[in-house]
Amino acid sequence: MMRKPDRTAWWEQLPAGIRDQIDGYVLQDAMLAAIHVVVDAPHSPVDLESLAYRAGGVAGRIVAIEAIWDGDTVHDWFVRLLAITAEPAEEHVLATIYASTAKQYLVT
Structure with missing residues (x-):
């Protein structure tokens, strides 16, 4: 598991559009969709x-x-x-x- 400073740095490296999409899924309680975006973001x-x-x-x-x-x-x-x-x-x-x-x- 990442330490909080590492998680924060990783999160800030993501493009704003990807962070917004992940936040949207989390707010909808759609955790699997949020995880899918996280996994796909670095690859495509x-x-x-x-x-x-x-x-x-x-x-x-x-x-x-x-x-x-x-x-x-x-x-x-x-x-x-x-x-x-x-x-x-x-x-x-x-x-x-x-x-x-x-x-x-x-x-x-």
Whole structure:
């Protein structure tokens, strides 16, 4: 279990939109939904603040952002959001957004 200062620091690192969503679920006494958001937040951020933070950590100058459709038999359809850099010429995965996550954000 994390100590209170560590929990506070972790909470403050989350984007405001994610914190608001978690707070909303907690206030509705929907703890499993809140936990689901916490688990998904580090893996598939879809809010602008999180994506910008991840892009800011990419080494090199970003020259493009690409969204690539992909799919498999385990996860169904998903989109890989990539930051493309010039020097070094590389692709950096910013997020993998699964269809279920996209549907959740389109419905709300």
